[in-house]
Amino acid sequence: MKRNSTILIILFKIILLLILIGCSNKSKKESNIQSYLTLERNEYIPVEIENISEDIPLTGKNPSKIALAIFGFKDNVEGNFQEELTVNTNNPNQLIVTLAQMGFPDDSVRNIRYRIEFIPKDNQWHLVWAGWQQMCWPGRGSQDWTTEQCF
Structure with missing residues (x-):
């Protein structure tokens, strides 16, 4: 039973980590797009x-x-x-x-x-x-x- 709990906790942490990485990449992508627009506008x-x-x-x-x-x-x-x-x-x-x-x-x-x-x-x-x-x-x-x- 304890082993199943440990596996569930590990799976939960992995899923949470993947969600955080996905959100981080999205904000980086949005930031890159905004930087590109600013660069274009500067011209x-x-x-x-x-x-x-x-x-x-x-x-x-x-x-x-x-x-x-x-x-x-x-x-x-x-x-x-x-x-x-x-x-x-x-x-x-x-x-x-x-x-x-x-x-x-x-x-x-x-x-x-x-x-x-x-x-x-x-x-x-x-x-x-x-x-x-x-x-x-x-x-x-x-x-x-x-x-x-x-x-």
């Missing part, structure tokens, strides 16, 4: 979401439409200007819209790229963070995506 100049017009909803069924309503060009632009929108849906708890505006009609800034992050909220997508970076025309600054000012 952009943050946009103050609270300053976005109240006329534009930050929550909706179509994050691409929200992103274009906030950051897209409303008028025709002369030259070789193009907008390219991509949506990353790899994470079910986050959706990232990237809006690149290329051939920007400016003598210093060549391209602008926005990173717009959404999370699910009440069966819709809610904008939680946005940032931008730019690429300069030759002779006007960095030819790579940067947060540094073009001149």
Whole structure:
């Protein structure tokens, strides 16, 4: 009888240890994801979401439409200007819209790229963070995506 009790206690301890290890790995994984997001965000100049017009909803069924309503060009632009929108849906708890505006009609800034992050909220997508970076025309600054000012 005592041997059965000892075996049960050992099994209980093993199960408890496995549960604790599983929880620890989950928090490490979440921490790694958060670190990665922070690293990605550090490559952009943050946009103050609270300053976005109240006329534009930050929550909706179509994050691409929200992103274009906030950051897209409303008028025709002369030259070789193009907008390219991509949506990353790899994470079910986050959706990232990237809006690149290329051939920007400016003598210093060549391209602008926005990173717009959404999370699910009440069966819709809610904008939680946005940032931008730019690429300069030759002779006007960095030819790579940067947060540094073009001149």
